[in-house]
Amino acid sequence: MRESYILGVSMTRFGKYLERSLQDLAYDPIWTAIHESDVDPHDIDIAFVGNAYAGLITGQESVRGQVIMREAGITKIPIINVENACASGSTAFYLAHRAVASGQAELALAVGVEKLFCGDTRQSLKVLSTSSDLDIEGRMGILFAGIYAMRVQTHMKNHGLTREQLAMVAVKNHDHGALNPHAQYRDRVTVEEVLNSRMIADPITLLMTCPLGDGAAALLVGTKEMALRMGKRPIRIASSVLGSFDFTRKGEPTIACRVSKKAYDEAGVTPQHIQVAEVHDAVAPIELYLYEELGFCGQGESGRMIDRRETWFDGKLPVNTSGGLTAKGHPAGATGLAQVAEIVWQMRGEAEERQINPIPNVGLAENGGGNMGGETAVVAVHILRGH
Amino acid sequence: MRESYILGVSMTRFGKYLERSLQDLAYDPIWTAIHESDVDPHDIDIAFVGNAYAGLITGQESVRGQVIMREAGITKIPIINVENACASGSTAFYLAHRAVASGQAELALAVGVEKLFCGDTRQSLKVLSTSSDLDIEGRMGILFAGIYAMRVQTHMKNHGLTREQLAMVAVKNHDHGALNPHAQYRDRVTVEEVLNSRMIADPITLLMTCPLGDGAAALLVGTKEMALRMGKRPIRIASSVLGSFDFTRKGEPTIACRVSKKAYDEAGVTPQHIQVAEVHDAVAPIELYLYEELGFCGQGESGRMIDRRETWFDGKLPVNTSGGLTAKGHPAGATGLAQVAEIVWQMRGEAEERQINPIPNVGLAENGGGNMGGETAVVAVHILRGH
Numbered sequence: 189m190r191e192s193y194i195l196g197v198s199m200t201r202f203g204k205y206l207e208r209s210l211q212d213l214a215y216d217p218i219w220t221a222i223h224e225s226d227v228d229p230h231d232i233d234i235a236f237v238g239n240a241y242a243g244l245i246t247g248q249e250s251v252r253g254q255v256i257m258r259e260a261g262i263t264k265i266p267i268i269n270v271e272n273a274c275a276s277g278s279t280a281f282y283l284a285h286r287a288v289a290s291g292q293a294e295l296a297l298a299v300g301v302e303k304l305f306c307g308d309t310r311q312s313l314k315v316l317s318t319s320s321d322l323d324i325e326g327r328m329g330i331l332f333a334g335i336y337a338m339r340v341q342t343h344m345k346n347h348g349l350t351r352e353q354l355a356m357v358a359v360k361n362h363d364h365g366a367l368n369p370h371a372q373y374r375d376r377v378t379v380e381e382v383l384n385s386r387m388i389a390d391p392i393t394l395l396m397t398c399p400l401g402d403g404a405a406a407l408l409v410g411t412k413e414m415a416l417r418m419g420k421r422p423i424r425i426a427s428s429v430l431g432s433f434d435f436t437r438k439g440e441p442t443i444a445c446r447v448s449k450k451a452y453d454e455a456g457v458t459p460q461h462i463q464v465a466e467v468h469d470a471v472a473p474i475e476l477y478l479y480e481e482l483g484f485c486g487q488g489e490s491g492r493m494i495d496r497r498e499t500w501f502d503g504k505l506p507v508n509t510s511g512g513l514t515a516k517g518h519p520a521g522a523t524g525l526a527q528v529a530e531i532v533w534q535m536r537g538e539a540e541e542r543q544i545n546p547i548p549n550v551g552l553a554e555n556g557g558g559n560m561g562g563e564t565a566v567v568a569v570h571i572l573r574g575h
Numbered sequence: 576m577r578e579s580y581i582l583g584v585s586m587t588r589f590g591k592y593l594e595r596s597l598q599d600l601a602y603d604p605i606w607t608a609i610h611e612s613d614v615d616p617h618d619i620d621i622a623f624v625g626n627a628y629a630g631l632i633t634g635q636e637s638v639r640g641q642v643i644m645r646e647a648g649i650t651k652i653p654i655i656n657v658e659n660a661c662a663s664g665s666t667a668f669y670l671a672h673r674a675v676a677s678g679q680a681e682l683a684l685a686v687g688v689e690k691l692f693c694g695d696t697r698q699s700l701k702v703l704s705t706s707s708d709l710d711i712e713g714r715m716g717i718l719f720a721g722i723y724a725m726r727v728q729t730h731m732k733n734h735g736l737t738r739e740q741l742a743m744v745a746v747k748n749h750d751h752g753a754l755n756p757h758a759q760y761r762d763r764v765t766v767e768e769v770l771n772s773r774m775i776a777d778p779i780t781l782l783m784t785c786p787l788g789d790g791a792a793a794l795l796v797g798t799k800e801m802a803l804r805m806g807k808r809p810i811r812i813a814s815s816v817l818g819s820f821d822f823t824r825k826g827e828p829t830i831a832c833r834v835s836k837k838a839y840d841e842a843g844v845t846p847q848h849i850q851v852a853e854v855h856d857a858v859a860p861i862e863l864y865l866y867e868e869l870g871f872c873g874q875g876e877s878g879r880m881i882d883r884r885e886t887w888f889d890g891k892l893p894v895n896t897s898g899g900l901t902a903k904g905h906p907a908g909a910t911g912l913a914q915v916a917e918i919v920w921q922m923r924g925e926a927e928e929r930q931i932n933p934i935p936n937v938g939l940a941e942n943g944g945g946n947m948g949g950e951t952a953v954v955a956v957h958i959l960r961g962h
Contacts, residue, residue: 189678209710211710240636240637241630241636241637243630243631243636243705244630244631244636246709247705248705248708248709249627249628249631249705250627250628250658250659250660250706250945251660251705251706251707251708251945251952251953252658254708254819254820254945254952254953255708255710255947257819258708258820258947263819263820263821263822264819264820264821265818265819266817266818266819267659267819267953268657268817269657269659269666270655270656270658271637271638271639271657271658272637272638272655272656273637276637279655279656282653283655283670286674286677287673290673290677290678290679291576291677292576292677315636318630318634318635318637318638319636319637319638320638321635321638321641321645322633322634323596323598323642326634430653430655431651431652432650432653433641433645433650433651434651435650446651557637557638558637558638558641560638560641560642560645561645565641566638566641566654
């Protein structure tokens with residue numbers, strides 16, 4: 189396996205784009221990423237296109253990537269449509285990395301795109317429910333907020349997390365979102381506002397949840413030579429690991445723990461090396477659970493971590509400087525690539541108002557998708573290193 | 576790139592299984608392929624699951640592969656949902672091959688599964704129409720039969736193909752289907768019956784079209800050592816190429832021509848080396864067009880080829896010994912892997928009543944998917960060699 193590098197990265201602002209098609213949303217990120225990469229688009233060897241729900245929202249199933257690439261004017265090459273619920277974008281990234289790292293491609297395009305907003309929230313929620321097994325969780329009528337609420341309740345009970353600590357994560361991510369021009373929500377909120385907003389699934393309130401929205405992100409993965417030619421700081425993919433749910437028994441490591449351990453091992457780092465992270469805060473409180481699963485702190489210590497503001501963008505280990513899913517938004521198929529984009533921007537010193545100082549050298553993105561029997565169905569962890 | 580081999584292969588009989596779920600259909604092929612491979616299922620490194628339309632037929636979108644693998648009891652490993660219209664199964668195969676050939680996996684599982692029959696043919700046809708760009712071809716109301724009819728009409732005009740020759744392909748494939756226990760249609764038909772059956776899109780009649788149906792297929796790709804250990808004839812993947820539509824101008828090579836040329840080059844063979852082939856006869860007459868595109872004969876010579884019965888299972892170059900899509904059936908996501916299964920069985924001498932003699936050493940599978948601007952959106956060509 190040779191080294192693979194991230195070249196150009198780009199994303200739309202996440203938001204509600206009722207009138208825009210998948211292909212229209214993806215066009216700008218694709219071409220901005222190509223131009224930034226300083227490559228000939230004819231040299232792209234393969235494209236992986238991640239999308240989770242278009243078939244059920246727009247009706248376009250089955251050849252979504254081809255429709256997108258036709259609009260972008262990039263044809264002939266293999267186009268692979270991949271789908272892994274909210275980790276679809278990360279799955280495209282994982283395959284693009286593997287294609288280059290194995291030498292099967294010199295230059296691979298990863299695209300993530302989603303339209304979730306359709307003007308009918310009930311329909312959007314129904315579509316999101318297809319990320320569980322419809323014959324099992326579907327029949328229980330259980331949706332993501334409920335699944336997360338159960339996990340957070342258990343964690344509160346085991347580790348004494350307070351509602352204020354849960355709310356503080358939402359405050360932090362909205363603070364970050366206010367600094368990010370790509371974020372869907374750009375208003376700051378207070379702990380009181382978060383706690384007093386409408387209860388969705390106890391203890392999760394409205395301002396702790398991510399918005400419904402649309403958007404696209406794209407990036408190119410290439411060789412070290414290409415990265416050096418760009419004239420920007422080269423960002424190497426130190427590891428990219430994808431894992432699935434298991435029939436996990438109590439006391440066994442969870443999926444996020446298993447997958448991140450493998451990613452640390454492959455990258456040759458420990459959690460202590462991570463200097464910036466984007467994690468899958470589909471509801472803000474789950475971020476605390478992820479601090480522990482990803483080894484950013486010990487079991488039960490995440491509450492203290494947020495109390496000490498360690499994960500604010502000016503803290504010891506900034507998490508979700510983009511605003512995270514909570515504030516930046518979460519158009520499922522685009523999310524994984526948008527997370528990677530934020531880490532790249534931070535590591536290149538291009539994050540403007542939300543830039544971490546000093547510029548980080550090791551970053552991590554964690555993206556989850558779907559639900560199988562109460563466990564996240566898919567987790568992807570990518571570790572990036574600046575050179 | 577190292578050599579990669581096909582281990583166990585399995586498929587359901589294709590047919591109408593209104594009461595069976597995706598996961599139920601996939602279970603038997605997955606486990607039969609594992610048992611035949613003589614491997615420990617815990618050694619499977621990665622799974623690629625191809626499906627095109629489940630979200631719109633069963634409602635299960637976004638984590639179809641996870642639902643299938645949960646039922647099969649295979650967890651933890653990366654599960655990648657891939658979708659490329661009627662070439663979804665071939666796309667899973669292509670990625671499984673690349674994972675092993677690059678050394679990223681020792682053992683990769685490819686699964687293809689589809690439910691197309693839902694008791695309402697109009698709904699099934701609507702779902703199939705999502706394999707074109709809905710904003711372009713969709714607005715024209717054009718469906719696959721119409722697209723194929725235009726291509727066949729042009730070919731008839733340019734090369735003087737007769738309606739009898741078109742019908743003869745259907746007769747051949749139904750003859751083969753009658754010999755194949757996995758085929759959905761097992762009745763022989765005559766040229767007169769084919770020509771007198773209901774006109775669907777001139778010159779394509781009902782008995783020239785593939786049935787709506789459901790089914791699943793699975794296979795394992797592994798190393799040479801694993802293939803040798805199985806105690807069956809090792810079947811090597813000499814090449815697996817995936818390509819996309821282009822804005823092709825008159826006189827430029829079509830997608831099937833481009834992709835197959837690359838597959839021949841990578842395998843180090845010419846069309847003259849092919850001794851058995853499965854090709855994408857979604858309507859029987861298109862098989863003649865494919866003989867020419869794949870180089871089995873010169874331009875305009877396919878009519879003579881079928882007149883001389885050269886592609887019958889006892890002919891010079893047997894094509895679609897399984898019955899092809901026309902008679903074996905075409906549950907989209909499963910088709911590409913079922914084609915590969917037939918070639919493997921022929922090359923191992925396991926094709927029973929429809930076995931080619933002598934046993935072939937070089938086989939080809941060609942699988943198409945979707946439509947973009949009148950050209951097939953995706954074509955996959957795999958070349959297999961017996962050792």
